[in-house]
Amino acid sequence: MSPASHLIAIDWGTSSLRAALMDRDGTILDRLQSGDGVMAMLGRDYAERFESLFGPWLDRHPTAVVLASGMVGSRQGWREAPYVACPASFEDLVRGIAYIEVEGRGRIGLVPGLVSDQAGPAPDVIRGEEVQVFGGMRLNGQASGIFVLPGTHSKWVVVEEGKIARFHTFMTGELYGLLKRHSILGKLMPEDSEPPFAPAAFEAGCRLALSDETGALLHRLFSVRTTGLFHRFTSEELPSYLSGLLIGEEVREAKALIGDHTPGPIQLICREDLARSYRLCLEAAGIDSAWIDDAAFLGLFDIARRNALIA
Amino acid sequence: MSPASHLIAIDWGTSSLRAALMDRDGTILDRLQSGDGVMAMLGRDYAERFESLFGPWLDRHPTAVVLASGMVGSRQGWREAPYVACPASFEDLVRGIAYIEVEGRGRIGLVPGLVSDQAGPAPDVIRGEEVQVFGGMRLNGQASGIFVLPGTHSKWVVVEEGKIARFHTFMTGELYGLLKRHSILGKLMPEDSEPPFAPAAFEAGCRLALSDETGALLHRLFSVRTTGLFHRFTSEELPSYLSGLLIGEEVREAKALIGDHTPGPIQLICREDLARSYRLCLEAAGIDSAWIDDAAFLGLFDIARRNALIA
Numbered sequence: 355m356s357p358a359s360h361l362i363a364i365d366w367g368t369s370s371l372r373a374a375l376m377d378r379d380g381t382i383l384d385r386l387q388s389g390d391g392v393m394a395m396l397g398r399d400y401a402e403r404f405e406s407l408f409g410p411w412l413d414r415h416p417t418a419v420v421l422a423s424g425m426v427g428s429r430q431g432w433r434e435a436p437y438v439a440c441p442a443s444f445e446d447l448v449r450g451i452a453y454i455e456v457e458g459r460g461r462i463g464l465v466p467g468l469v470s471d472q473a474g475p476a477p478d479v480i481r482g483e484e485v486q487v488f489g490g491m492r493l494n495g496q497a498s499g500i501f502v503l504p505g506t507h508s509k510w511v512v513v514e515e516g517k518i519a520r521f522h523t524f525m526t527g528e529l530y531g532l533l534k535r536h537s538i539l540g541k542l543m544p545e546d547s548e549p550p551f552a553p554a555a556f557e558a559g560c561r562l563a564l565s566d567e568t569g570a571l572l573h574r575l576f577s578v579r580t581t582g583l584f585h586r587f588t589s590e591e592l593p594s595y596l597s598g599l600l601i602g603e604e605v606r607e608a609k610a611l612i613g614d615h616t617p618g619p620i621q622l623i624c625r626e627d628l629a630r631s632y633r634l635c636l637e638a639a640g641i642d643s644a645w646i647d648d649a650a651f652l653g654l655f656d657i658a659r660r661n662a663l664i665a
Numbered sequence: 666m667s668p669a670s671h672l673i674a675i676d677w678g679t680s681s682l683r684a685a686l687m688d689r690d691g692t693i694l695d696r697l698q699s700g701d702g703v704m705a706m707l708g709r710d711y712a713e714r715f716e717s718l719f720g721p722w723l724d725r726h727p728t729a730v731v732l733a734s735g736m737v738g739s740r741q742g743w744r745e746a747p748y749v750a751c752p753a754s755f756e757d758l759v760r761g762i763a764y765i766e767v768e769g770r771g772r773i774g775l776v777p778g779l780v781s782d783q784a785g786p787a788p789d790v791i792r793g794e795e796v797q798v799f800g801g802m803r804l805n806g807q808a809s810g811i812f813v814l815p816g817t818h819s820k821w822v823v824v825e826e827g828k829i830a831r832f833h834t835f836m837t838g839e840l841y842g843l844l845k846r847h848s849i850l851g852k853l854m855p856e857d858s859e860p861p862f863a864p865a866a867f868e869a870g871c872r873l874a875l876s877d878e879t880g881a882l883l884h885r886l887f888s889v890r891t892t893g894l895f896h897r898f899t900s901e902e903l904p905s906y907l908s909g910l911l912i913g914e915e916v917r918e919a920k921a922l923i924g925d926h927t928p929g930p931i932q933l934i935c936r937e938d939l940a941r942s943y944r945l946c947l948e949a950a951g952i953d954s955a956w957i958d959d960a961a962f963l964g965l966f967d968i969a970r971r972n973a974l975i976a
Contacts, residue, residue, distance in 0.1 A: 477891045479891055525887055529883065536846075569879065571914075606879075607879075
């Protein structure tokens with residue numbers, strides 16, 4: 355089979371999907387996104403949804419290579435691409451790609467996730483972010499360092515000699531949402547709205563979380579209630595304070611788990627608003643950082659290119 | 666006013682209330698409970714509900730003293746009995762009682778809560794449990810030690826020379842409920858039921874949480890997902906594992922915050938099932954403990970008795 359001239363790169367996650375149609379140079383010709391993440395697809399037909407989303411691109415470029423990363427390749431997704439063990443090189447990841455044949459459209463490659471510390475007491479998994487990390491390495495020409503992907507489940511990924519050596523997940527974003535929406539702490543905050551970011555409250559939360567090496571998250575979360583009760587922060591400031599406590603705790607835990615061997619600044623890969631929060635917190639912890647806003651499509655392009663799937 | 670011969674002792678908390686009719690010797694003559702905690706009373710008439718609950722007892726004993734502790738004395742309750750600062754003696758607590766006159770029924774005493782470390786970055790508050798701690802001290806003849814009241818918001822109370830010196834709240838129980846009901850971790854657990862306690866899974870959670878001094882709750886919570894994913898625990902065992910992780914983290918944090926100066930075993934005041942979990946975890950942490958199942962009514966009786974309100 356001769357190499358194709360186009361790539362359809364899909365980042366198909368838990369709550370949404372986004373995709374790019376790219377040419378042989380990696381230029382993005384078209385984009386699309388949808389709320390039909392893996393959760394919304396439960397019990398629905400993937401092939402049908404794939405056709406409705408990507409049929410128009412494939413009509414124009416019938417030989418395009420299709421690669422998808424993220425939860426679409428999980429047991430709860432379209433088909434499982436089993437986890438590849440760390441340390442994992444780019445080539446290990448590529449070898450783990452699972453292919454699905456879609457009638458009339460050829461095959462789709464599902465990029466596998468990675469598993470870290472599988473034999474330990476707390477194994478860890480990643481699915482989707484690993485492609486962004488390889489994309490980020492390529493973007494920076496960087497073969498070692500720490501990449502951080504903040505979000506619902508933040509990932510701290512340690513890269514050594516071009517391989518993903520290990521990583522740690524932190525449930526920071528999910529906990530923020532749970533506490534804001536469903537806990538007693540949320541009752542002190544504005545309902546049904548996300549007030550503007552309050553830097554002083556956020557930094558106070560970070561400082562408290564980073565104030566000692568042993569931490570005390572279960573205890574300090576309660577200070578969201580008491581600082582509200584004693585009017586130290588307004589109702590509008592409390593979400594930022596809570597966010598500071600949680601991100602500060604994430605940074606404290608990551609420092610303890612990963613140790614101090616950071617070669618160069620931490621590479622953040624995330625939306626701009628999250629990058630602002632994380633950079634403030636990392637600064638408070640005395641850690642240098644740099645920001646990459648997105649590397650998913652680049653990572654998928656790199657897989658296609660280095661495997662001579664497109665040319 | 667001559668001392669009364671009966672006490673109506675009410676523990677009126679956030680989600681429920683329970684009360685005892687006691688004679689001058691502290692013998693409980695009758696009990697009642699209701700789901701009309703402070704949350705359920707929002708916007709409703711306290712005097713009316715009080716009459717419907719306690720009218721029958723007061724008809725029989727019109728001169729009975731009425732004392733209520735718990736969130737009923739908070740800003741969101743019937744009337745605020747402002748927080749008393751730590752260190753707080755039994756007498757300080759009594760001086761803080763706020764009285765409400767109820768037409769035709771005389772006055773009701775609302776026991777205040779306490780505030781700890783009010784000037785610090787994370788002030789802490791307690792309302793209801795302080796009465797149990799004084800009750801527990803009386804029960805044990807103990808003037809110093811650590812009392813632990815596990816629950817939605819666990820309280821670790823440090824008693825020195827008969828005073829509540831300080832305390833720390835941990836949002837352990839609330840977080841357990843949130844994670845089980847609303848998070849991605851809960852999706853791996855049985856729906857709408859609380860499976861039987863699984864000691865091995867619980868202890869595995871405790872051991873992981875207690876495995877180092879720095880802790881890593883945001884990270885280790887994710888192991889509930891991965892240990893489920895890799896079939897280390899069954900769906901029915903995962904709630905116990907999650908509970909172990911959280912209670913283990915609470916014990917780790919409390920050790921770091923309070924330090925090692927425990928004179929004698931920790932006194933647990935709680936329901937039997939919680940006592941079993943906490944004692945298993947404390948044992949794993951090398952901490953001795955003893956159990957008191959309830960001291961709320963005793964604490965209120967002690968307030969009435971030592972102030973010569975009943976005789």
